[in-house]
Amino acid sequence: MKPIRQNEARKVTPDRITGQDRILDRRQKKHIRSDQGSVNSMDVEWVFFLDCECKGEAAGRCFECGAISCETCHGRCHACRKPICMQHSHFLETDDQEPIRLCGRCHDKISRKQTRAKIGRFFLSFLVQQEDGRDG
Numbered sequence: 001m002k003p004i005r006q007n008e009a010r011k012v013t014p015d016r017i018t019g020q021d022r023i024l025d026r027r028q029k030k031h032i033r034s035d036q037g038s039v040n041s042m043d044v045e046w047v048f049f050l051d052c053e054c055k056g057e058a059a060g061r062c063f064e065c066g067a068i069s070c071e072t073c074h075g076r077c078h079a080c081r082k083p084i085c086m087q088h089s090h091f092l093e094t095d096d097q098e099p100i101r102l103c104g105r106c107h108d109k110i111s112r113k114q115t116r117a118k119i120g121r122f123f124l125s126f127l128v129q130q131e132d133g134r135d136g
């Protein structure tokens with residue numbers, strides 16, 4: 001049966017990647033005429049929880065998995081500025097600063113570079129040690 005009147009209220013979060021809104025919370029009110037002729041109102045409420053399972057305002061949506069996270073869990077990749085959830089964040093330890101948050105792809109790129117640098121240093125120290133040995 002078609003409702004006589006239907007109101008809907010939505011709470012959405014904008015998604016900058018897809019340009020669409022993701023629904024966080026939806027309330028619907030329907031007025032239905034019953035068989036007896038009376039008008040019944042019906043309330044339906046959908047609640048979409050934050051995927052990080054925290055309480056609080058939604059801060060954004062992860063570009064990798066689409067998860068909605070709160071302000072604390074949600075962040076951006078330091079390199080490409082894409083929004084990421086906690087699960088898809090990789091933290092790169094740095095000497096002087098706080099760990100840098102990176103997305104998977106940027107983390108891969110940077111850690112590969114780092115490994116290469118470490119290997120280079122390793123070979124260098126190996127050569128130095130050998131030369132020392134020869135001298136002694």
Ligand SMILES: [Zn+2]
Nearest residue numbers: 062065085088
């Ligand atoms: Zn994610």
Ligand SMILES: [Zn+2]
Nearest residue numbers: 052054070073
């Ligand atoms: Zn959270």
Ligand SMILES: [Zn+2]
Nearest residue numbers: 077080103106
């Ligand atoms: Zn990135």
